[in-house]
Amino acid sequence: MSLKTSTLAHETARYMRPATEVMHLARMGSSHPTRLSFLRVLLRRLASSEWQIDRPVWNVDATGVGHGVYRVKNAERTYNLVAFAHDLPPEMRSDRVIATAWDATFTLFDGDPTDEDIARLADNVPVQEAGRISPSELTLARANHSVRLFEHVVTALSQGRQPDAAEIAAVGYLMRTTAVYGSGKFGASDRADIAERPELAAPFQVEMLTVWLIRVFTVDIVEHIAAAKGGDTAVRLDPALRRSLGVGNSTGLGMAPFIVRHPVLLNNWMMAREEALARVRAQPTAQPLAISDLNAALAAAVTNAEIWRSEHPVQVRKLHDLRRDLALLSATLNTWDWNAAHPWDALWIWGAQTLTFEGQEALLSLMLEPHGALVDDLADHMGADEAASFRINGAMPVAELRRILETDYAWALAIDFTTPENVARFWYVSEEKLEPRLGERASEDGATLEQPLCIARLMSELYTTVQNFDGTLSVAALMLAHPEHRFAVRRVQITKHHPYAEVQDNLISADMLPIDLLRCKLAFFGASQFDPRSDRWVRINLFAGAPFPDDIKAGGAL
């Protein structure tokens, strides 16, 4: 179910940031995770329902090779992560999608796997893309050690001491995933077949559950190897250190097209987040508990910004901005007048006038944090029935299509596509590896095989056509005369009802940064500590600071 502007209460709608403000790469590339991020949605559900979590199988040898099974079960459903641990030579360790072997491989099984299932999975999951899984499997994933931290932690624990907290903070995770596939990939269950289940209705819940259970595995495997090495001397990882660990993830250009290819989904994510901000701003007063929760969230954000490391020049500058902005926010909150009218809105306006995009988007996340009761229901609106908006409305007059282009795509029509810098790049799929790539139009071949990700230019071309087409005729007639515009027309009609559907920037310009697209999507996942490794490749951390299964049982804070 998607949100529509018309369903907003009038007083909340007044506080919504318009798409023209929100949907730009510079701002999207400064996104921070919020309590509406998908991993937070998962953790809230696991904590609030009767889910039992255990590890029924642990069949791993002294060198750390074997398999384990992690089970998550309630009265209706059981999910099992089947984890395979391998012995990977260092020279084969690569984060690229083109790697052929990994330190560990995983699949999330729907139900309880039989011995035959495990045998079948053992033949297929370790080879990842070269194997096949079945509709009984929901995801396929793999992960590699952080060599530095993994070795450090194994050595320390095997010698009976805790690892160095500074080392743990510097890396943040024992292993990082290099792909987590869902949605029917390699024969897995189709999203449509499971989307009706309440626990999987929000986006990417099977992927998030997979990664959360992988996090448990990463600790179990270091403790297992340490115990095998150290015998009675070995100790287990201190719970506080353990909790600070997340799962790393390494993501490249391949993920960048996703939010462009799924306009309804992007709209629903953005709209939920923006309505959440508007609801907070619309409150006439501030509750004392919310103020203290805000201060606690700010303290955590300051700590997070301190341990957040990157060598990439763009992120180095943004981290500098963020730290300065958070310090400014701390100082301002010390003397903030919470008794003034609409104090949350006043705080937001102060931030919008004072902070960089990094600081503003961090402030958004901080303002949502104390307001779970007010905003958490919006997570129920972040999925999308994309089939429902697939059909083109052929009865729409071409004049109406033109009007939508002139209003909702004014940003696209304003771009001059005759200048080389505005058409500098082209998106394509490589023949060799079938992965999305970005080429330089002036110096590389293949622009005739461009993927339809240059939305602004497609709209510009459509506009030229409709200017010369009888406006009283139907879109159906336009489609018969100009089938080349069918892709763009579908999007225009989607955007009419989904104002946050489009990234309102030129995705083929010379200065476009693909990491901005990646960061926006990953922030919705709940990622933190974005560390770009190039302009099209980023490492992140997932679930750092989040509870482990036994923490959830103990009622730990989410």
Added chain:
Amino acid sequence: MSIEPEDQTRGDSMPFFSDAQPAPLSCNEAASMCMKAARGAGMSWGMAEEAGFAAAWLVSHGIDGPSHLRAHLERADGRDWADLCPTVTPDGWHNANGQPACPIILGATMCDYADLPEGPKTGATIALGPVSAPILLVPFLAELALSNALSFKLAWDGGAICIDKDATWRETSLASGDVPHLALMLSVQAAEPHKPFVASTPNAQTTAATIAALNTFAMRTTVPATEASRAGAGSTLSDND
């Protein structure tokens, strides 16, 4: 270009099936593969999405849509739009050049015209003329039946199917199989509003030969690698840290 059957370094959902092996695809895989193949065979991106929809819809209803699409694309490959599209007139929707119409273009166009006077309205009988791989029309008509509360009868010399809430079309379609094309008459009746027919059959399997043929079409949409493109794709720093 040839596809190495065991190259697991290709970053896509590329199934590895050979000759007689059954080839079960998820609907997502079928849609994705068929969309790329249709684009490779010359459809616009927007029409190729319709091809992906139709093939995957048939898979979810127990019919090997990808093989039907493959058969159509092999016949349509290289033909102009004018040889594939219908001409919408009050008397019929024949292709103006007398060629068998593309079922994807015809189906999508019928949906485009659904709420227009020229479209398939209650009581109308429309001569569609020869249609290539006609079973690929069914997903579009089934959607239209659902959204506009209609029932359709598709008749040809020697047979007919009804597309309505009972989904009886399936058995007939399976029996009449793999004809290259049929000259069709479409008649339209009002129907009770109904819910989607929930397929009780498992997804259809396709064949290794179909996957190979569709992938050959799909590969036409890809760009050969250069040293520059390889270098730009990954991290500039070591992952062994």
